Amino acid sequence: MLTMDDFVNEDDPILRQVAVEVPLPASNEDKQLLASLMEYVQNSQKPDIAALYGLRAGIGLAAPQVNVSKRMIAVHLKDKDQLYSYALFNPKLVSHSVEKAYLTSGEGCLSVNRPVSGYVPRYARITVAGTDLEGKPVQLRLKGIAAICFQHEIDHLNGIMFYDHINPEDPYAIPENSIAVER
Structure with a gap:
């Protein structure tokens, strides 16, 4: 089981690298890692397990955050009554x-151990394609918090941190042509 001890901090160079594609069909080792990413995100949202193991709550996680520069992410979140729970290769x-859209509360990251203020402009609606743990192709049309979370995690695969998007002159400038997303 992954714990906070497995995470790299924001100054680790791996977080600025472009992660490599996962060869498909995925190896057992890659499947295990992707399953562990999902397990962490799910466990971090269960107060009893999170408290027992000292897990910071998260809704998404990318492999580079646990020191593996491979293109895999896990997202587990509920938006209104819809559950978005996906572990994807590539x-x-x-x-x-x-x-555009932005989270009114700002974004956070399990690899960033400090508060970072400001709005992060994202696309309001996206389509994501990838491959699930069973090797099946997945295509998702997303909006709201789910779209924001997927963009945040995919950014990690490209060496981009969420705060790279914040306007340094005016962190709370509302992005042009955007909608506010509440969390």
Whole structure:
């Protein structure tokens, strides 16, 4: 089971690398790691398990955050009544809206151990393609918090941190042509 001890901090160079594609069909080792990413995200949202193991709550996780530069992410979150629970190899944005969105509470990251203030402009609607743990192709049309979370995790695979998107002159500048997303 992954714990906070397995995470790299924001100054680790691995978080600035472009992660490599996972050869498919995935090896047992890669499947195990992807399953562990999902297990962490799910466990971190269960107060009793999180408290027992000292897990910081998260809704998404990318392999580079646990010191593995491979293209895999896990997302587990509920938006209204919809559950988004996906563990994907080689996820990529295949399309996106012109309209932007931003999380009114700002974004956080399990690899960033400090508060970072500001709005992070994201695409309001996206389509993501990837491959699940069983080797099946997955295509998702997403909006709201799910779209924001997937973009955050895919950014990790490209060496981009969420705060790279924040306007340094005016962190709370509302992105042009955007909608506010509440969490």
